[in-house]
Amino acid sequence: MFSKLLIFFIGFIVLTIEVNSAESWKPVYIQPEQLHISLGEQPTEIVATWTTMEKTSDSICHYGEESKQSFDYSSRGYQQKFIDGGPKKRHMYIHRVYMKNLQPDTRYIYHCGSENGWSELFFFKTFPKGNEWQPRFVIYGDLGNDNAQTMSMLQEEIQLGHHDLVTHVGDFAYDMHTDNALVGDEFMRQIQPIAAYVPYQVMAGNHERDYNYSNYNHRFTMHSQGEKEINNHFWSYNIGPVHLIAINTDFWEHIQYGTHMIENQFKWLEQDLKRANEPENRKKQPWIITMGHHPLYYQATRPDNKIRIGNEQLPGLEPLLYKYGVDLSFWAHDHIYTRFLPVYNEKIFNGTRQDPYFNPKSPVHIITGSAGCREFVTPVHSNPNPYTAYVSNDYGYTYMTVLNETHIQLRQISRNQMGKIIDEFMLVKEKHGPEAWLY
Numbered sequence: 001m002f003s004k005l006l007i008f009f010i011g012f013i014v015l016t017i018e019v020n021s022a023e024s025w026k027p028v029y030i031q032p033e034q035l036h037i038s039l040g041e042q043p044t045e046i047v048a049t050w051t052t053m054e055k056t057s058d059s060i061c062h063y064g065e066e067s068k069q070s071f072d073y074s075s076r077g078y079q080q081k082f083i084d085g086g087p088k089k090r091h092m093y094i095h096r097v098y099m100k101n102l103q104p105d106t107r108y109i110y111h112c113g114s115e116n117g118w119s120e121l122f123f124f125k126t127f128p129k130g131n132e133w134q135p136r137f138v139i140y141g142d143l144g145n146d147n148a149q150t151m152s153m154l155q156e157e158i159q160l161g162h163h164d165l166v167t168h169v170g171d172f173a174y175d176m177h178t179d180n181a182l183v184g185d186e187f188m189r190q191i192q193p194i195a196a197y198v199p200y201q202v203m204a205g206n207h208e209r210d211y212n213y214s215n216y217n218h219r220f221t222m223h224s225q226g227e228k229e230i231n232n233h234f235w236s237y238n239i240g241p242v243h244l245i246a247i248n249t250d251f252w253e254h255i256q257y258g259t260h261m262i263e264n265q266f267k268w269l270e271q272d273l274k275r276a277n278e279p280e281n282r283k284k285q286p287w288i289i290t291m292g293h294h295p296l297y298y299q300a301t302r303p304d305n306k307i308r309i310g311n312e313q314l315p316g317l318e319p320l321l322y323k324y325g326v327d328l329s330f331w332a333h334d335h336i337y338t339r340f341l342p343v344y345n346e347k348i349f350n351g352t353r354q355d356p357y358f359n360p361k362s363p364v365h366i367i368t369g370s371a372g373c374r375e376f377v378t379p380v381h382s383n384p385n386p387y388t389a390y391v392s393n394d395y396g397y398t399y400m401t402v403l404n405e406t407h408i409q410l411r412q413i414s415r416n417q418m419g420k421i422i423d424e425f426m427l428v429k430e431k432h433g434p435e436a437w438l439y
Helices: 002-024 151-159 178-195 210-219 249-253 260-276 279-284 318-323 434-438
Strands: 033-039 046-052 060-065 073-076 078-083 091-099 107-114 122-125 136-140 165-169 200-203 235-239 242-246 287-291 328-331 337-340 364-368 388-392 396-402 407-414 420-428
Touching: 033 178, 033 200, 046 107, 060 091, 073 091, 078 210, 091 107, 136 151, 151 178, 165 328, 178 200, 178 210, 200 242, 242 260, 249 260, 260 279, 260 318, 318 434, 337 407, 337 420, 364 396, 388 420
Parallel strands: 136 165, 165 200, 242 287, 287 328, 328 364
Antiparallel strands: 033 046, 046 091, 060 073, 060 107, 078 091, 107 122, 136 396, 235 242, 337 364, 337 388, 396 407, 407 420
């Protein structure tokens, strides 16, 4: 009897130990995920940014020319712990590696991670050297995790090599901080099939504002050309014949925290525009294109004068864009596609009676905010402003192909109509700079 009790007791202890051991075991989260690339300090650099949920032994990218089918190069970077501002204070590790000394117009294969685990194999193609090539942009804003109507189309087009880069004009995931940043994690996984293959260039919108833009700031890596410092709020880059400028218009929306962010950005923007308008620079990059989240003009409502012209406290953007001969400005925020006639100070400045976009006498504005999110689309108004040329609330995104120093082709793609081009026009500028307004 005693021996039976002893055996039972020993068996119970062993079983208890096994159960407790199983319950105390937890998985490790060290596999790279949410990988995306962006433009580095120089055109010969590409930055890879990715996430692991726990710290890993290293942050490395192996890469090489696709034609050789080998990893001939290796770059080591760094990882930073990010703690989300939500109630659970979830943490993750953001890794950054700079792949350097890249050859122009060359396709590379790469993967990133460490000895703890590597990402899938991806590829990217570097830009051709100089300014005599035709950059192919895909442009949109307001793309969320839920109701991401255009996501699958974009993923396929990018992987088929239809575009050279993406510019996401604010408002991500809806929102990256939601549910203790779990929505942000899933959104970054969703865009990996896009953003791991071409530079994914971003600017902030109002949906990035929470916790002082912390999810946005930690998850992306933007550089101005020639600048070592990361600045995800305002940056500029030369891409072929284009000088591209990104700004944070959301600074104008929360001045209760002070105006210093607007003032610092505005000072930087004017200096950047001055430099871009130096004769030797404007000759190389004749097109100056700006992008920011909040539009200056809307299809039917009054303009956003706080951002457009400013007030006694704040500078406005429109006089500056006009002064320095900005050719084209993209916006989002309004969940719709709107093409405007050339407009300045609420007045129309068409190029010719037959073609408003042939040598227009003011900047051209486009809203492309209908990529798809849980807030759905904006209704089309029956009584638009006189400077509103075309409106569609089909889900979609914008193609911009810069053909040469005088011609840009712009097309709007409809998700509702299975990729049909629903709007198309050619912007023609035989002269650039502020003198173009008098040409």
